[in-house]
Amino acid sequence: MHIMEGFLPAIWCIVWFAISIPVIAFGVYKLNKLVKEKREILPLLAVAGAFIFVLSSLKIPSVTGSCSHPTGTGIGAIMFGPAITAVLSTIVLIYQALFLAHGGLTTLGANVLSMGIAGPVVSYLIYKAGMKTKLNFYFIVFLAAAFGDWATYMVTSTQLALAYPAGGVLTFGAFLSSFGKFAAVFAFTQLPLAIIEGAVSALLFKYVVDVKSDILVEMKVLEDSVVRKLRGISA
């Protein structure tokens, strides 16, 4: 999912930064406000950030014979929303760009958009929609995290296809042709990894509900009745 340093033409670097920076700024604002109002969320915030740290460092072999990594952003998106997750992802992406030559500073805007914004937005929407249904709670978390992961890689494919349309001229057909090629690299590789990410995220969420459900209720992530039901089953 990381677009490597220098792999996007300058114009696209600017476009993706222009979209990402306002979201990060809004995330920082929300983060400050949240921490000021509820200091007790700090540990959960650290856990959400740490989960992104762990998962995005694990390059996992996939069925396609290549390795890729999960994003770990689903948990943060569900608990704190996409904007704050964008801030957490940015920290991870800067670490990887500076110390691992993985991703890059010119492509940071593009990578923040795919991993820090698009994926979490999808996770968040699926979670909110899922909570209106009667599906099992952990299955909803699974779906949110798995599709968020997959959406991240779809956005990366889109970004690369926009920058490198077939034939060098950006028409819809040329875009689709390139998108197919980039998605072929990412989409199938990511499918099983998205399932793993979803499963592990659901498990982590179970433990959060187990030890700290009161904060989740307070942050309106979960309703009290849901917590009681979950505890009735799993406690």
Added chain:
Amino acid sequence: MSRKLELIVLAVLLIFTAQFFYMSSTTDAEYGGADDMPEGVIGEITDGTFEPIAKPIWEPPSGEIESLLFGLQAAIGAGVIGYFFGYYRAKKNYENELGYKGKNKPEGDKNSI
């Protein structure tokens, strides 16, 4: 405590691992990083005229150093997660022991982090 979810996750991981062992022993897949593959695709689309517009400021000098830094990243994350889960779990247990049991939300939670 029900361990249903743990079992499901374990099953998913086992199926995945089995698949990996099978695939890696029956095919000669290289298991390279998917993140490095777009370079080839871009080269193909642009007929080899592609040049990155920038180079990383610093690159890990070897695969070992790179694994070290990735490992470090995972370790920091895992440490933080473990610390806070341990902290919360112990806190919950002691609060129950001290007679908070029965209350839905222990009062002390509000003021501490």
